[in-house]
Amino acid sequence: MSVDPGGLQRHYQNKKVLITGGLGMIGSSIALELVSLGADVTLVDAIIEPFGANHFNISPIRDKVTVNISDIRDKESMKSLVAGKDIIFNLAGQVSHNDSIENPFLDAEINYLGHLNVLEACRKVSPEAKILFSGSRLQFGEIERIPVAEDHPLRPKTPYALNKVAAENLYLYYHRVYGQPTVVFRIANPYGPRAQMKHPKYAMINWFLRLAMEGKCIRIFGDGKQIRDYIYIQDLAEAFILAAASDRVGGEIFNVGSGVGTRFKDMAGSIVRILNKGEIEFVPWPEEYLNIETGDYVTDISKARRLLGWAPKTSLEEGIRRTHEFYKKFREYYW
Ligand SMILES: NC(=O)c1ccc[n+]([C@@H]2O[C@H](COP(=O)([O-])OP(=O)(O)OC[C@H]3O[C@@H](n4cnc5c(N)ncnc54)[C@H](O)[C@@H]3O)[C@@H](O)[C@H]2O)c1
Numbered sequence: 001m002s003v004d005p006g007g008l009q010r011h012y013q014n015k016k017v018l019i020t021g022g023l024g025m026i027g028s029s030i031a032l033e034l035v036s037l038g039a040d041v042t043l044v045d046a047i048i049e050p051f052g053a054n055h056f057n058i059s060p061i062r063d064k065v066t067v068n069i070s071d072i073r074d075k076e077s078m079k080s081l082v083a084g085k086d087i088i089f090n091l092a093g094q095v096s097h098n099d100s101i102e103n104p105f106l107d108a109e110i111n112y113l114g115h116l117n118v119l120e121a122c123r124k125v126s127p128e129a130k131i132l133f134s135g136s137r138l139q140f141g142e143i144e145r146i147p148v149a150e151d152h153p154l155r156p157k158t159p160y161a162l163n164k165v166a167a168e169n170l171y172l173y174y175h176r177v178y179g180q181p182t183v184v185f186r187i188a189n190p191y192g193p194r195a196q197m198k199h200p201k202y203a204m205i206n207w208f209l210r211l212a213m214e215g216k217c218i219r220i221f222g223d224g225k226q227i228r229d230y231i232y233i234q235d236l237a238e239a240f241i242l243a244a245a246s247d248r249v250g251g252e253i254f255n256v257g258s259g260v261g262t263r264f265k266d267m268a269g270s271i272v273r274i275l276n277k278g279e280i281e282f283v284p285w286p287e288e289y290l291n292i293e294t295g296d297y298v299t300d301i302s303k304a305r306r307l308l309g310w311a312p313k314t315s316l317e318e319g320i321r322r323t324h325e326f327y328k329k330f331r332e333y334y335w
Contacts, residue, residue, distance in 0.1 A: 011245045012037035018085045020044045020072050020118065021053075021092035022065075025195040025203065026134060028057035029237040030089055035061045037241070044081055044092070046071040051095060052196035056333035072114035078121040087244045088131045090118050096201035097138055097292060100160035111163040112170075119174045119182075130181040132244055133171045135164045137188045137229070137257070137297055146227070146261065147300035150186075150253045157292045168253070175251035182250065183243045188257030188299045192233030192319060193326035197334040205230055205267060209323060210335075212271050212278030221285045224265025227296035229257035232314035232322075242308040249307055257299025258312045267316065274320050 017034055021027045022043025034041050043065055047053040058065060070077040072092045082088060093111050094100065100107035115133070122129050140148060141155035156162040171182040191205035200207040208218050239256050243249055265280065272278045285293070304310050314322070327334060 008241065008245055009037050012039040012241075015039045015086045016084055017041050017087045017089070018044065018081055019089045019091060021090075022067070023047065023053035023055060023057055024091065025052050025057070025192070025233060026190065026236065026240075027089065027091045028054075028194050029192070029233045030091075030240050031058060031065060032061055033237050033241055035064050042066040042068060042081065042085075044068045044070055044072070046092065050196070050199055050201070051093075054194070054196065054333065056330065057194045072118050073109060075117055075121070078118050079125055082118065082121045082126045082129060085126055085129050088118070088122065088126075088129050089134075089240060089244070090115060090131055091134050093134070094160070097158040097160035098201060098288065100158050100163070101288075101292075104159035107159045108163050111160065112166050115167040116170055119170055119180070122180055123174065123178050127178065127180060130183070130244055130250075131171065131174075132240055133168060133182065133184045135168045135184055135186040136161065137186055137255075137299070138294065139165050139168065139186055140297075141294055143295040143297055146296055146298040147259065148255060148297060149300040150255050150303055157294065172251060172253075184253040185240065185243070185256050186253065187236065188229035188231050188255075188297065190231050190233055190236050192323050194233065197327065205271070205320065206323065208268055208271050208278075209275075209320070209327065212275045213324070213327065213331075215277050218268050218272070218278055218280050219283045220265055220268055220280060221283060221289055224263060224268070224282060226264045226293070227261040227298060228264060228267070229259070229261060229297055229299045230267065230316055230319070231256065231258045231299075231312060232319035235312035235314050239304060239308060239310045242310050246308060252307065254304045254308070255299045255301065256304055257301060258316070259299055259301040260316070261296065261298035262316055270317060270320055274317065275324060
């Protein structure tokens with residue numbers, strides 16, 4: 001953590017923090033930082049396949065956190081878990097937008113009703129707790145203009161994006177009507193250590209990295225010119241930690257990404273070049289992906305810079321290198 005580490009250390013010392021989805025990529029990465037800042041961290045996870053829960057994600061802090069295996073849809077569990085907490089990172093989620101088309105009910109149960117459940121539990125027993133929500137760039141649907149600021153229209157193209165928009169509105173509603181301090185993030189494409197590596201449903205860089213590590217072919221849809229914004233996990237975790245420490249951002253929405261646009265083929269090219277392994281092939285867009293393509297995306301991060309004093313620090317090259325180092329060392333826990 002590099003932004004005012006002394007201030008954050010004082011802020012988080014002995015703070016009671018709950019992280020739902022805490023065994024996943026984003027939750028465990030935040031947990032690692034929070035433990036080093038002196039927070040008292042409880043992780044909740046339902047360990048549902050094929051999501052990204054992995055006990056190895058928290059191996060460096062296993063003795064310093066409490067792990068509770070439960071589901072955010074469970075009313076009684078949530079009531080007892082949110083009680084007495086100062087900060088809640090409510091990150092539990094079904095993360096695949098393609099799977100949400102196959103099973104929109106499961107997506108709504110977890111990504112909408114599960115979040116309503118946690119918010120209701122907080123309203124009843126923890127009305128002061130600050131709650132952070134991790135929405136997605138997919139909430140915007142078809143992109144009209146880049147870089148994308150918070151006021152860009154929301155036209156979700158999948159049940160995942162739709163439920164994220166609905167859940168985001170829950171967070172804003174609970175702030176507006178009940179005064180619960182909530183903060184909403186809409187995240188670009190995160191990647192880095194601690195993401196699941198078993199399927200290509202999310203964290204595309206991670207999946208391409210696996211293919212390259214195995215010397216396999218990376219297939220790119222279309223001409224590969226589509227632009228995306230890839231945010232390194234540690235930078236993202238830092239934005240969450242700064243937002244949770246600020247008293248001035250209740251009810252605010254932040255678009256969070258690197259602020260840098262990269263063509264898909266250049267991202268894949270960087271992986272092959274850095275690893276000196278793997279190869280790239282261009283294939284036609286499969287229909288099920290073309291239907292949900294949003295167009296080029298780059299995040300306007302000026303609001304997050306201004307209000308959180310946050311700036312991403314990790315270039316794509318550096319992020320790929322670090323991610324590669326991690327999986328080279330710990331491959332057996334992720335393959
Ligand atoms: N990875 C991305 O591309 C991305 C992008 C934008 C937003 N997000 C959001 O960030 C959050 C965290 O995602 P991640 O990338 O760390 O994914 P992840 O799959 O690594 O982590 C999600 C965790 O939530 C847990 N979980 C799922 N349903 C649960 C439930 N009902 N109760 C308790 N735990 C449950 C899973 O077991 C998993 O450990 C999700 O809400 C996701 O929608 C992710």
